[in-house]
Amino acid sequence: MDEETSDRAWDAVVVGGGVAGLTAATFLARADEATLVVDAGGSILRRNAHLENFPGFPDGVDPRRLLSLQTEQAATAGATHATGRVTDVTAVEDGFRVTVAGGDPEDGTSDAGDPNDETDDGNTRDVGDSDATDATDATDATDATDGDAGDEPNDTTVLTTNRIVAATKNAVGYLDGVGVDLREHGKTFVETDERGRTGVPGLYAAGRLAGKPHQAAVCAGHGAEVAVTVLEDSDEPFYHDWVTPAGYFTDRGREVPPGCEEIDAAERERRGETARTATRETFAEPHPEPQETHPSLEPRGDET
Ligand SMILES: Cc1cc2nc3c(=O)[nH]c(=O)nc-3n(C[C@H](O)[C@H](O)[C@H](O)COP(=O)(O)OP(=O)(O)OC[C@H]3O[C@@H](n4cnc5c(N)ncnc54)[C@H](O)[C@@H]3O)c2cc1C
Numbered sequence: 580m581d582e583e584t585s586d587r588a589w590d591a592v593v594v595g596g597g598v599a600g601l602t603a604a605t606f607l608a609r610a611d612e613a614t615l616v617v618d619a620g621g622s623i624l625r626r627n628a629h630l631e632n633f634p635g636f637p638d639g640v641d642p643r644r645l646l647s648l649q650t651e652q653a654a655t656a657g658a659t660h661a662t663g664r665v666t667d668v669t670a671v672e673d674g675f676r677v678t679v680a681g682g683d684p685e686d687g688t689s690d691a692g693d694p695n696d697e698t699d700d701g702n703t704r705d706v707g708d709s710d711a712t713d714a715t716d717a718t719d720a721t722d723a724t725d726g727d728a729g730d731e732p733n734d735t736t737v738l739t740t741n742r743i744v745a746a747t748k749n750a751v752g753y754l755d756g757v758g759v760d761l762r763e764h765g766k767t768f769v770e771t772d773e774r775g776r777t778g779v780p781g782l783y784a785a786g787r788l789a790g791k792p793h794q795a796a797v798c799a800g801h802g803a804e805v806a807v808t809v810l811e812d813s814d815e816p817f818y819h820d821w822v823t824p825a826g827y828f829t830d831r832g833r834e835v836p837p838g839c840e841e842i843d844a845a846e847r848e849r850r851g852e853t854a855r856t857a858t859r860e861t862f863a864e865p866h867p868e869p870q871e872t873h874p875s876l877e878p879r880g881d882e883t
Contacts (some may be wrong), residue, residue, distance in 0.1 A: 589615045589740040591809060593658075593679050593685045594753070597622035598795045599786025600746030602802030603651040603809075607744075608656035610810050610838055611821055615738070616653060617679055619664045622646055623748060623787075624795055625871045633796050642795070644866040649799075665753045666735070674741040674781060675757070681734050744808055745769060745777075746785040746802060757782065762790065775805035778811070783809060812836075 591607045595599045596618025608612040624630070624642045631639035643883045650660060667678040745754065749766040760770035769784035771777050777784055785791075785805040788797035810818040820838040824847070828835050835841060842850070872878065 583734070585735050588674075589613050589738060591615070591742045591744060592617060592665075592675075592738060592740040593744045593746060594668075594677075595746035595748070595750075595786075595788070596620075596650065596660065597746060597786065597798070598624060598649065599788070599791075599798040600647070600744065601646070601653050602799040603744045603746060603806040604653040604658040605649070605656045605818060606803050607809060608658035610806075610818065611657070612810070614653075614658040615740070616660045617663050617665050617677075618660065620662055624867075626873065627795075628870060630795060632794065633799075641866045643868045644861070646796070647866065648861065663736075665747075667753055667755075668743060668757045668782075670757055670770065670779065670781075671739070674739055675743055675766030677737060677738045677740060677743065678753075679736045697855075725827055742777075742781045742802065744783045744785050744802075744805055744809065746798075747787055748787045751788070754782075754804050759784075764790070769864035774808040775801065779811060811882065 590612040591604075591614045593604045593607070593614060593616045596604075596616045600616055600618065604614050604616045613679060624646060627642040629639045630636070630645060632644045633640060633645065654660060661679065663679040663681055665677055666680045667676075669676045669678075690772070696758040747753075749768070751759075751761055751767050751769065754761075757779055759779050759782060762768045762770050769777055769788050771789045774784050775783045775789055776882050783805050785802045787793060789801060789805075791797050791801045807818050807820070817836070818838050819836045819837075822840050822842060825841045825843040827841055828839065
């Protein structure tokens with residue numbers, strides 16, 4: 580097995596690019612944290628047939644579309660997305676060493692416990708198209724699965740980071756070496772406080788992994804909460820991340836709070852038009868990725 584050490588130190592590595600991890604990454608990157616999402620490519624939400632209880636979609640939304648949009652949103656915010664599997668986390672001074680394997684589902688390094696893992700995740704292709712994930716910024720973790728000739732699926736990369744947000748549903752094997760408290764309740768969960776902090780300083784857990792209820796909106800919301808907690812634990816005691824009309828704070832003699840932005844009417848219209856155009860184009864056609872189901876089941880004849 581080849582191993583490379585990346586000299587890039589991340590402010591935060593988010594392990595798991597499902598709804599919780601992608602939301603956490605968006606919030607962290609919007610706060611200018613150098614954020615890497617490492618995802619093995621198998622969000623359980625991909626098995627949902629039509630997502631009808633996620634806020635903001637009165638007629639529901641294709642769950643694969645939602646994941647693609649969330650991936651794009653994290654990239655727009657500045658996060659980098661890598662396909663790979665985190666196999667080990669070790670505490671070091673001021674942070675963690677994170678080992679990322681290329682993610683070959685057959686190589687026995689899998690600890691995600693999800694037979695969906697061999698699924699090629701179109702989300703990563705979406706992000707790969709974004710300027711925010713310029714190849715110069717991507718880690719070698721992407722190399723092992725980018726399909727280039729000569730890639731060794733067993734390649735590993737060791738990264739360093741100050742903080743980790745673990746958002747891997749019930750996959751915990753990669754945390755064995757870091758001494759985090761686990762809880763068995765049918766499946767395995769990471770023990771956290773009410774804000775997602777584990778007993779290991781700098782290590783947080785979000786979404787289903789932290790024992791949150793098994794709904795996408797709950798797990799996404801928790802990803803946001805945990806990211807804000809990471810920021811508040813660093814140097815922002817009350818972090819906002821709001822976009823407000825011009826003068827909302829300053830015309831009342833107040834400073835713009837951390838993470839806030841005031842925008843004037845012209846900028847509001849520009850952003851609104853960009854959003855309307857993108858939304859029309861995004862939803863014009865069905866999402867190209869196929870329906871997934873439980874791996875123990877054969878695909879039904881009526882599925883395309
Ligand atoms: C059939 C089905 C239908 C559902 N329908 C609904 C519904 O209608 N409404 C609703 O609200 N919820 C629904 N859910 C539940 C919802 O999908 C989950 O609650 C939600 O996806 C959990 O989010 P999460 O981010 O915690 O985990 P996930 O979305 O599963 O994300 C975890 C990610 O971690 C990655 N990962 C795991 N191990 C590693 C590792 N070692 N290194 C790197 N990456 C790793 C995985 O590849 C995955 O992408 C449904 C679930 C199923 C199975």
